[in-house]
Amino acid sequence: MALWFTEAHTPDVRLCIRAERQIFSAESRYQRIEIFQSPQFGRFLTLDGLVMLTERDGFIYHEMMTHPAFAVGPDIRHVLVVGGGDGWAVHELIRYNGVERIDVVELDEMVVHAARGHLMHAASAFDDSRVRLFIQDGVAFVRRCRGEYDFIVVDSTGPVGPGEGLFTREFLGCCFSALKEDGILLSQMGSPYYEKSMDFVARTFSRAKKCFPIVRAYQAHVPTYPSGYWLFGFLSKKYDPVRDLQAGRWQSIGIKTRYYNTPLHLGAFALPSYINARLGIAPDMPREEGFAPTQAKRSEKFTTPRDEEATPAQEVPDEVFSPCEKQNDGISQKRNEQGESTAPPEQNRGEDFVPPSDEQEEDFAPTQDEQGEDHVPPL
Amino acid sequence: MTDQNQTPIATALELLRHARIVPFDVPGHKRGRGNRELTEFLGKRCLSVDLNSMKPLDNLTHPVSVIRDAEALAAAAFGAQHAFFMVGGTTSAVQAMILSTCRRGDKLILPRNVHSSVIGALILCGAEPVYVKTRADSRLGIALGMAVEDLKDAITRHPEAKAVLVNNPTYYGICSDLREIVRIAHRHGLRVLVDEAHGTHFYFGEGLPVSAMAAGADMAAVSMHKSGGSLTQSSLLLTGPDVNPRHVRQVINLTQTTSGSYLLLASLDIARKNLALNGRAVFRRVKELAEYARREIEQIGGYAVFSKDLVNGTTVYDFDETKLSVNTLGIGLAGIEVYDILRDDYEIQVEFGDIxxxxxxxxxxxxxxxxxxxxxxxxxxxxxxQRPKAGLLETEYIPPEVVLSPQEAFYAEKAAVPIEKAGGTVSAETVMSYPPGIPILCPGERVTRPIIETILYAREKGCLLTGTEDLTVSYLNVVKGGL
Incomplete structure (x- = not known):
C-alpha cells in the first residue's frame, strides 16, 4: 500500500510526499495535528494538512529564523519565541551560551506535546533550563511586555487561521514595545512566488514598515514549502542587517550551521527584481554610501510609526509585474472560459495554498474573504 | 406549534425550492435566472428562495399559515402574547408601537436619548413628547437610564399622558428599573413601550438584565439582527397580554411593504430557533469574551470601560455585560478618532464612535x-x-426646550439659516449624530448656543450628522418668523 501525503499549494499545484506511516494524529482546539514518517524527508509535522517542518529540510527555515539576528545584534540575552511549539527554533537558540532566557509562547499545547513525543530537537529544546514555555495567545502575551527582549522570533503558521494575529500591525507594534532599544525581530513572511501568497507577503511587509524603522526582507529555499521559496522579515530598531553584519564576531562564536553562513547572510538580502517591485524596495541600492547612513539617521529620530519620514524612501518602478502574476491571471481566465466552477475561481485558488482558517471556533475567516475580493483578476 | 426545532417559513421555502413550480409571478428575476450577475454575487441558493407571497408561503400582511406559525413560535420563545415579524427594521417596530398607542395630541413620556425612529413616529401621528428628565454621566458623556423618580415627576406633570417609552438597554448597555417603571405606569393607566433594539439576548442569556416582556411591558421592539443573528433589517415587535394584536397588525400594514422579503422572514425564523435552542450557551460565551476584553482594556490604562460599576440603583439600574463600551477621553482622543484609527490603521471595524x-x-x-x-x-x-486631555467636550447631552410638537414644526413654513446663526430659532428638522442615531435637535425645539457648539464639534470630529435637508449640515431649517 502506498500512502501519499498531498498538500495543495494552489488549486493547480500539489506537493506529494510518500509516507511510510502516520506517527501521530490528533485534533486540538485549534487545528488538526499530524506527524508522518517518510523516506525522503524523515518525519514531518503538518497542521491542518500543511507541512510545517520536516526533519530533513527543517534546518533551512529554522537556521534562517534565528542566526541572522545573532550575526547582527551584538549581545542577545533575552529571547522571545512566538509560536514555534515544535521546538526547532528553540533548539537553534539554546546553542548560544550568551542567551540567558528563552520565553516560548505557543497557543496550542498539543503541538508541543506532539513534537516532544515524536520529533527530534523538541525534547532537548524544552528541557533546557533557560526555556520557559507559556501556553497562551502570543498577541496577548506580547501586549504585556515592555522593553524586555533583545530578540523576538515570530514562528507562526501563516496569515490565515490560528496564526493570523501574528501578521497584524497591532501585534508587530506590541513587539516593538516588547523589544529593547536595539531589539531585532525575525518573522517568516510566506512564499513570494504564487501571487496570492505574495499578496500576503506584501501586506505584512507594509504593515511592518509602519511599526519598525528598519524592515528588510530576506530569502531562503525550503523544498517542502509552497513554491520551495520563502521570504522572511528582518525588523529592527537600530541595526541594519547588511550594514551592521558582524561576520567575524559571529564566526568566532563557533556555531556550526548547515545552511546559514555570513556570506549567505549578505546574499539572502539581495532579492529578485520582481519581489523588490512588489515590496516597493528600490533595486540596486548603493548600501555602502548613500542609503545606509540616511537610514541610520532616520532611525534615530524615529518616534512613531505614523511619522511619514520614518519609512525609507521607496522607488517603485512602473510597469513591473511578477511573472507569476501574469501566469495566474491566465489560469483563472482559462478556468472561467471552461465554466468549471460557479464560485469565483480566485477564491478557490486562495483557499488552498494559504493555511486554512478552519479554527474550530470559527466557521469563516473575514480576512480570507477580503483577500479573495482584493485579488479579483481582470476578466 | 411549540416545538422550537421547527422553522415553518424556512421549511416552506425549502419545499418550494425543490418543487420546480413554473414561476409566472414576481420577483421578475425568476429564481435568479433573469439576473446572472446578482445570482453569482449572492449565490443561487439565496436567489432561489427570494420569493413572493403565495399560498404555500402565507402573507405577511394577513398571516394565516406558515408566517402565523413562525410568529407563534417566536412569541413562545420570547415569552410574549404575540410576535410580529418586521421587515422594515426595528425602526418600523418602534413606529408601530407608537402609532398603535398614541393619536394626534396625545402625550408620550419618553427620555431624550431615543432613537430617531421615535421622533419620526411623533411627526407621523402628531403626538407630543414629554421628556423625562434625562440625566447624563458627565465623565462618560452619555445619557443614562430612566430614573423611577423622574418618571413619577413626569406623570404628575402630565397625568393625561397615554404611554411611556423606555430605551432598555441603551446602545451602551445601560438599563432602567423596568419592573418598577411598568408597575408605576400601569397604576396610572399608561402603556409601557420598550425600545429593546439592543436587548434581544436578554430573553435567552443567563444573568442578564430583565427583558421587557418578563418585566410586564405592553410592547417591545427587538432587533433580532443585532444580537440575535438574523439578517439586517429584520426585526420583531412583541406584545403583551393587554394589547389587541389585530389592531397592531392594521397599524403595521399602514407603512410596511406588502412584498415582505422571505429572506428576511426566513432569517428571523432560523435565528429564533437558534436562540431558543442554543441561546443560553451562546450568550454565556459572549459575556465571557466581553468580560475578558473589559479586564484587558482596563489594564492598558487610560481607557475607561463601562461595567457593572456604573450601577447606582436609579439611572443605571442594571448594566448589560455583553456590551463593550470604552471611554477614550482618558487618552486624549475622541471616540470617533479611535474609531477611525482602528479601521484605517488596524483593519478593525467597531460599531460606533461618538464624542x-x-x-x-x-x-x-x-x-x-x-x-x-x-x-x-x-x-x-x-x-x-495618546495626548493631553484638554480641548475635548465631555458631554453632548443637552436638555431640550420643546416649543412646538414635532409634527407642527416639521410641517411649518420653514427657512434655511446657517447653523452658526440659528441661535434662538425653533428647529423644523432633526439633527443627529449617527451612529448611535440619537437626536441632538428635534423638530419643534429651541436652538441654543450649546446645541450649535455640539453640532459644530461633532461635524469637526467627523461624526456622520444626518437628519437635515442640507446634506452638508451647514444650514438648518427653522420655523419661519420665529416663536
Whole structure:
C-alpha cells in the first residue's frame, strides 16, 4: 500500500510526499495535528494538512529564523519565541551560551506535546533550563511586555487561521514595545512566488514598515514549502542587517550551521527584481554610501510609526509585474472560459495554498474573504 | 406549534425550492435566472428562495399559515402574547408601537436619548413628547437610564399622558428599573413601550438584565439582527397580554411593504430557533469574551470601560455585560478618532464612535483571537497617539426646550439659516449624530448656543450628522418668523 501525503499549494499545484506511516494524529482546539514518517524527508509535522517542518529540510527555515539576528545584534540575552511549539527554533537558540532566557509562547499545547513525543530537537529544546514555555495567545502575551527582549522570533503558521494575529500591525507594534532599544525581530513572511501568497507577503511587509524603522526582507529555499521559496522579515530598531553584519564576531562564536553562513547572510538580502517591485524596495541600492547612513539617521529620530519620514524612501518602478502574476491571471481566465466552477475561481485558488482558517471556533475567516475580493483578476 | 426545532417559513421555502413550480409571478428575476450577475454575487441558493407571497408561503400582511406559525413560535420563545415579524427594521417596530398607542395630541413620556425612529413616529401621528428628565454621566458623556423618580415627576406633570417609552438597554448597555417603571405606569393607566433594539439576548442569556416582556411591558421592539443573528433589517415587535394584536397588525400594514422579503422572514425564523435552542450557551460565551476584553482594556490604562460599576440603583439600574463600551477621553482622543484609527490603521471595524466613547459589538459570531486583536490595537493606539486631555467636550447631552410638537414644526413654513446663526430659532428638522442615531435637535425645539457648539464639534470630529435637508449640515431649517 502506498500512502501519499498531498498538500495543495494552489488549486493547480500539489506537493506529494510518500509516507511510510502516520506517527501521530490528533485534533486540538485549534487545528488538526499530524506527524508522518517518510523516506525522503524523515518525519514531518503538518497542521491542518500543511507541512510545517520536516526533519530533513527543517534546518533551512529554522537556521534562517534565528542566526541572522545573532550575526547582527551584538549581545542577545533575552529571547522571545512566538509560536514555534515544535521546538526547532528553540533548539537553534539554546546553542548560544550568551542567551540567558528563552520565553516560548505557543497557543496550542498539543503541538508541543506532539513534537516532544515524536520529533527530534523538541525534547532537548524544552528541557533546557533557560526555556520557559507559556501556553497562551502570543498577541496577548506580547501586549504585556515592555522593553524586555533583545530578540523576538515570530514562528507562526501563516496569515490565515490560528496564526493570523501574528501578521497584524497591532501585534508587530506590541513587539516593538516588547523589544529593547536595539531589539531585532525575525518573522517568516510566506512564499513570494504564487501571487496570492505574495499578496500576503506584501501586506505584512507594509504593515511592518509602519511599526519598525528598519524592515528588510530576506530569502531562503525550503523544498517542502509552497513554491520551495520563502521570504522572511528582518525588523529592527537600530541595526541594519547588511550594514551592521558582524561576520567575524559571529564566526568566532563557533556555531556550526548547515545552511546559514555570513556570506549567505549578505546574499539572502539581495532579492529578485520582481519581489523588490512588489515590496516597493528600490533595486540596486548603493548600501555602502548613500542609503545606509540616511537610514541610520532616520532611525534615530524615529518616534512613531505614523511619522511619514520614518519609512525609507521607496522607488517603485512602473510597469513591473511578477511573472507569476501574469501566469495566474491566465489560469483563472482559462478556468472561467471552461465554466468549471460557479464560485469565483480566485477564491478557490486562495483557499488552498494559504493555511486554512478552519479554527474550530470559527466557521469563516473575514480576512480570507477580503483577500479573495482584493485579488479579483481582470476578466 | 411549540416545538422550537421547527422553522415553518424556512421549511416552506425549502419545499418550494425543490418543487420546480413554473414561476409566472414576481420577483421578475425568476429564481435568479433573469439576473446572472446578482445570482453569482449572492449565490443561487439565496436567489432561489427570494420569493413572493403565495399560498404555500402565507402573507405577511394577513398571516394565516406558515408566517402565523413562525410568529407563534417566536412569541413562545420570547415569552410574549404575540410576535410580529418586521421587515422594515426595528425602526418600523418602534413606529408601530407608537402609532398603535398614541393619536394626534396625545402625550408620550419618553427620555431624550431615543432613537430617531421615535421622533419620526411623533411627526407621523402628531403626538407630543414629554421628556423625562434625562440625566447624563458627565465623565462618560452619555445619557443614562430612566430614573423611577423622574418618571413619577413626569406623570404628575402630565397625568393625561397615554404611554411611556423606555430605551432598555441603551446602545451602551445601560438599563432602567423596568419592573418598577411598568408597575408605576400601569397604576396610572399608561402603556409601557420598550425600545429593546439592543436587548434581544436578554430573553435567552443567563444573568442578564430583565427583558421587557418578563418585566410586564405592553410592547417591545427587538432587533433580532443585532444580537440575535438574523439578517439586517429584520426585526420583531412583541406584545403583551393587554394589547389587541389585530389592531397592531392594521397599524403595521399602514407603512410596511406588502412584498415582505422571505429572506428576511426566513432569517428571523432560523435565528429564533437558534436562540431558543442554543441561546443560553451562546450568550454565556459572549459575556465571557466581553468580560475578558473589559479586564484587558482596563489594564492598558487610560481607557475607561463601562461595567457593572456604573450601577447606582436609579439611572443605571442594571448594566448589560455583553456590551463593550470604552471611554477614550482618558487618552486624549475622541471616540470617533479611535474609531477611525482602528479601521484605517488596524483593519478593525467597531460599531460606533461618538464624542467620548467607542462601542465594540461582541456577539454570537466573535472569537477570542479577534478580541485579542482589538485589545492590542487599543493598546497600540494609546502608545502611539495618546495626548493631553484638554480641548475635548465631555458631554453632548443637552436638555431640550420643546416649543412646538414635532409634527407642527416639521410641517411649518420653514427657512434655511446657517447653523452658526440659528441661535434662538425653533428647529423644523432633526439633527443627529449617527451612529448611535440619537437626536441632538428635534423638530419643534429651541436652538441654543450649546446645541450649535455640539453640532459644530461633532461635524469637526467627523461624526456622520444626518437628519437635515442640507446634506452638508451647514444650514438648518427653522420655523419661519420665529416663536
Amino acid at each position: 467620548g466613547n467607542i462601542l465594540a459589538y461582541i456577539s454570537i459570531g466573535d472569537t477570542m483571537k479577534n478580541v485579542e486583536r482589538l485589545v492590542s490595537a487599543l493598546s497600540e493606539i494609546r502608545r502611539l497617539h
